[in-house]
Amino acid sequence: MPLTPLHFGLNTSVGIIFKKYINIPMCVLSNVIIDIQPFLVVFFDCKFELHGFSHTLIGGSAIMLPVSVIFGLIRKKITKQKISIVSYILGGEVGVLLHLFLDSLMHSDMVVFLPFSDFVVANEHTKKFVNPVWIAGYILMILLIIINTVLRIKRKP
């Protein structure tokens, strides 16, 4: 089952912390993009593995690299602003890594290190960490948004 909303807090928090280097929307959007495969399997009964290629380090990174570049180029074209494509790539890749980290704790069908290892991260112990991690991500996100908002208000003359 794709549980995309659980990832938003952690990804947004990391995006805010490293906002000088990574594109925050791309870091958050990568959660939705990488869960397209499980979404297709669950809702359209597609004959893929639930968390197959898209939920491996190589597969997820390979999917997000061109997607991040395309999104960056589209934004650059639409806004005519000077945009760092590297920040889009970093946002997409960091977002995928965080997504795979959280998913690998809970999904026993995920073999995140394929083709180098068939090690499955998830077990009864790692599954206990899933709820605290995503809840902490949301709490951190709320705190960071409040802190950033207060700092912006204070900077204004």
Ligand SMILES: [Zn+2]
């Ligand atoms: Zn996922």
